[in-house]
Amino acid sequence: MSGTAALIQEVQSAGMYVFDVILALSTAQKIMIVVALPFLYSIVWQLLYSLRNDRVPLVFYWIPWLGSAIPYGMQPYEFFAQCQQKYGDCFSFLLLGKVMTVYLGPKGHEFILNAKLNDVSAEEAYTHLTTPVFGKGVIYDCPNWKLMEQKKFAKVALTKDSFIKYVPLIREEVLNYVNSESQFRGKKGKVNVLKSQPEITIFTASRTLLGEEMRNMLNTGFAKLYSDLDKGFTPINFVFPNLPLPSYKRRDEAHNIISSTYMKLINKRKQENDIQDRDLVDALMKNSTYKDGTTMTEREIANLLIGVLMGGQHTSASTSSWFLLHLGERPDLQEELYNEIKSVLGDRKEVTYEDLQHLTLVNNTIKETLRLHMPLHSIFRKVLNPLQVPDTKMIVPKGHYVLVSPGFAMTNEKYFPNANTFEPHRWDVSQNAGSSDSDTVDYGFGTISKGVSSPYLPFGGGRHRCIGEQFAYTQLGTILVTFIQTFRWTSKLPKVDYSSMVTLPEEPAEIEWERRAE
Numbered sequence: 001m002s003g004t005a006a007l008i009q010e011v012q013s014a015g016m017y018v019f020d021v022i023l024a025l026s027t028a029q030k031i032m033i034v035v036a037l038p039f040l041y042s043i044v045w046q047l048l049y050s051l052r053n054d055r056v057p058l059v060f061y062w063i064p065w066l067g068s069a070i071p072y073g074m075q076p077y078e079f080f081a082q083c084q085q086k087y088g089d090c091f092s093f094l095l096l097g098k099v100m101t102v103y104l105g106p107k108g109h110e111f112i113l114n115a116k117l118n119d120v121s122a123e124e125a126y127t128h129l130t131t132p133v134f135g136k137g138v139i140y141d142c143p144n145w146k147l148m149e150q151k152k153f154a155k156v157a158l159t160k161d162s163f164i165k166y167v168p169l170i171r172e173e174v175l176n177y178v179n180s181e182s183q184f185r186g187k188k189g190k191v192n193v194l195k196s197q198p199e200i201t202i203f204t205a206s207r208t209l210l211g212e213e214m215r216n217m218l219n220t221g222f223a224k225l226y227s228d229l230d231k232g233f234t235p236i237n238f239v240f241p242n243l244p245l246p247s248y249k250r251r252d253e254a255h256n257i258i259s260s261t262y263m264k265l266i267n268k269r270k271q272e273n274d275i276q277d278r279d280l281v282d283a284l285m286k287n288s289t290y291k292d293g294t295t296m297t298e299r300e301i302a303n304l305l306i307g308v309l310m311g312g313q314h315t316s317a318s319t320s321s322w323f324l325l326h327l328g329e330r331p332d333l334q335e336e337l338y339n340e341i342k343s344v345l346g347d348r349k350e351v352t353y354e355d356l357q358h359l360t361l362v363n364n365t366i367k368e369t370l371r372l373h374m375p376l377h378s379i380f381r382k383v384l385n386p387l388q389v390p391d392t393k394m395i396v397p398k399g400h401y402v403l404v405s406p407g408f409a410m411t412n413e414k415y416f417p418n419a420n421t422f423e424p425h426r427w428d429v430s431q432n433a434g435s436s437d438s439d440t441v442d443y444g445f446g447t448i449s450k451g452v453s454s455p456y457l458p459f460g461g462g463r464h465r466c467i468g469e470q471f472a473y474t475q476l477g478t479i480l481v482t483f484i485q486t487f488r489w490t491s492k493l494p495k496v497d498y499s500s501m502v503t504l505p506e507e508p509a510e511i512e513w514e515r516r517a518e
């Protein structure tokens, strides 16, 4: 007891001494200390952290809180490659106050995408980003079992029977766009794909998934609301979900109006007893009762529509922008695609869903585009329980994050020879090279592959795997076929902008097009 008292006194007097010394300093010196303290603290903390052998090696950083945000945010794959050289496939880095543990390569895919539900959480990693935009009660603002069921509900509108109906609608939207938009006037011209592809994507997705009425609203002032909401869907939201700024206010207003508009549509269809199998709206009106007997509210259905449309929008628009830019450098591939389309369609111009299944080079072009430009370069989970890194003594503690980057493996020489070359023909040999595992699993939204150790995972894997793959291929395939039938084009490949929600081409991202002679 007296020992403790003595120690307290000792610390107290030492503290008083330090305090006196500080008081005696000039103002400039005081400010220096206040500024230097976080740096000192961070360096000491990193030193102590590096002494622990139960921790994954931490990438050294100078700036507290910011950590490695700048190298990661600007060139994630280069940053990962540099870390891999120093530390191997598993390392941690600080990103805006959060410790992220990366595990590169197929073993990392397995470790993170197939981690147990109790151990990691996607909703805790993503909710700040998604909930202000999508709204409450859906996707990452609900327990995981509800998300699994929401995916099952949505999948009803993403079947072969639906796609057969969607293809002519998508083609009509694309033709309508390229025959009326000012950037496509005349026999030849220049178009900014960062303008054209998001527009074509939203028109085609709205027409198919939301129906004709919602599509037509985009010709009115309603489009501005989508743009306001879209501006709220950026990586900044990970750090600042809410700020008292005009853009955040516009985001919230846009969300409320769009959500209410979808609810009005639902109510109208209900009142007129007009529920068919046209689109995602019909599908969710027919089938949105959870297994515990509760039903999704109309507001929740509206929010799920916002979320699904928003997700598909960014990923798909990025992918079609990239394939246009790559093909602009490969006129030979454009001709090959043209000939493939002619040989499958014959005298017909109107592509069908069935045709798409036979257009191997079209599908391989999309596949190769996704290899080089996986839209989500990083996938996160928050760690809920201490996680052991397999075959090591290292533990990722609760509260840290794990990060998996299939896009890193997908652009790595180790798995793809001439990894940086755009070559759709690399997929010619076999459609499913390497993945001989036929084990499947069902997390509640249909059977998917159990293993996720393929280096090629543009749609992720495990319980959070994408349900939009077939829709994306149908939409992108129809867009590509229609472009090839209508135009020849050239372009210069821009650099990648990693700081956006999805990996986008940097501006200027233009193609120079000319119409094919009939």
Ligand code: X2N
Residues within 6 Å of the ligand: 069, 070, 071, 072, 073, 074, 126, 130, 139, 235, 307, 308, 309, 310, 311, 312, 315, 376, 377, 378, 379, 380, 466, 468, 498, 499, 500, 501, 502
């Ligand atoms: C400050 C450069 O810029 O130094 F949407 F129904 C709907 C999206 C996951 C994005 C991760 C971090 C970038 C830091 C830059 C639905 C269709 C989904 C799936 C640092 C100095 C949403 C994380 C973005 C890291 C980039 C997760 C999407 N299919 N859509 N410093 O999506 O699926 C959905 C699902 C993610 C990210 C980043 C920085 C279902 C800087 C400079 C600055 N990223 N990012 N989806 N950074 N700097 C989605 C899963 C979910």
Ligand code: HEM
Residues within 6 Å of the ligand: 122, 147, 151, 308, 309, 311, 312, 313, 315, 316, 319, 370, 374, 375, 376, 379, 380, 457, 458, 459, 460, 461, 463, 464, 465, 466, 467, 468, 469, 471, 472
């Ligand atoms: C999940 C990629 C298009 C809906 C995912 C994930 C990836 C992905 C990597 C897993 C995310 C994670 O594990 O955290 C892509 C790519 C697309 C695409 C590359 C297009 C080229 C779409 C479309 C839709 C969609 C068109 C809807 C129609 C979803 C949904 C999830 C998901 C609902 C589940 C999220 C979860 O369970 O946490 N997607 N996606 N995606 N995607 Fe996509």
